[in-house]
Amino acid sequence: MKKRYSIIIVPPENEKKPHQIEFTITVKKILIAGAALFLLAVSLLAVANVIQAAYINGVQQKIAYNEALEKEIEAKKLEIERLTEMTAAINADLQAIAEYESEINSVLDIAPSSGGAAERSRGSSDRREVPVAGNLDEAAVHVAAYTQSMKEIYSASLVFNEKLRHLPTIYPVKNGVLSSNYGYRANPFGGSSSEFHDGVDFSCPYGSPVYAAAAGTVTSSSYESGWGYRLIIDHGNGVVTFYAHNSSNLAQAGDVVDKGELIAYSGNSGRSTGSHLHFGASINGASVNPLSFFNK
DSSP: OOEEEEEEEEOOTTOOOEOOOOEHHHHHHHHHHHHHHHHHHHHHHHHHHHHHHHHHHHHHHHHHHHHHHHHHHHHHHHHHHHHHHHHHHHHHHHHHHHHHHHHHHHHHOOOOOOOOSOOOOOOOGGOOOOOOOSHHHHHHHHHHHHHOOOOOHHHHHHHHHHHHHHHHHHHHHSSOEEEEEEEEOOTTTTOOEEEEOOSEEEEOOTTTTOOOOOOOOEEEEEEEETTTTEEEEEETTTTTEEEEEEEEEOOOOOOOOTTTTTEEBBBBOSSSSSSSSEEEETTEEEOOOGGGGOOO
16 A cells, blocks of 8 residues: 555634645655755756856946046046147247247357257357157256256356446436547647547536446546546456546545446536537557447
C-alpha cells in the first residue's frame, strides 16, 4: 500500500468542519522540488537584480565621469584659447615696445648692450625683427629681455636729461626781440668802424626778467666797465654763458641755478645804446654763437 499524506485545514469558525487534503509521496516530492525551484529562481532573480544594480551604478559613474571630463576638456579648451589670445596680445605689445625702443634709441643716440632686447636703431630699415613668442613661457623670456633693455634706456635717458639740463637751449628773456646777431657788425655808437660782437642782443623792456639758459654755477655777479651789471654761469663740460647790461643781478657768485631760473633783470647799464640783454657763450674759453646750442 502506497504511503499517503494528509493536510487538515481547520477553519476559525467552530461550527464549520475541518477539511482534509490527502496526497501521495510523489506529490510531496513534486511540491518540494517546486518549492526548491521557486526559491532558486527567487535567489537567482535577487542576484541578477544586485548585479544589474551594480552594473547600472557603474555605468552611471562612468557617464558622470565622462560628463565631468567633457566639461574639463571644454574648460581647458577655453583656457587655451584665452592663453593664445594673451600670447598674441603680448606679441603685439612686444612689437610696440620694440618700435618705441628704436625711436628712443635714435633720439638719445644710444646703443643698447648686446644683452638687451634690441640693437642700435637708426630708422625702420635698421630694426631687428622682433622674436615672436609661441607661448607664455617664451613671452616671459622676451618680456624679461625688453625689461632689461628698458632699464638701460632709462639710465641713458637720465644721463641725457642731465646733459640737456646743462646745455643753454632756452632763451634768457621771454619778451625779447633779437636785435643784434653774433659776429662783426657796424659800431652801434656811430661812425664807419666795425666791431666783433661776441654774443647776441635781445631788445626788451627795461627790467624784463632774465632766466638762466641752462643749469650751472654762478662764477661771477658784478658790475664791470663796459658790460655794466654782468652775470656769468659755468654749466660744466667747458660751457659758459653770460648775461650783461642788466639793471640788477639776483643770483650771486657761488649760487647753483637751474635751467629757466630767474637770475637778473634786463637794463641799460654799461656801454649800451638802450634797454636790452646781451647774451654770450663760450666753450673751453673760446667765444661761440650762443644760438648755436639751439640747433643741438
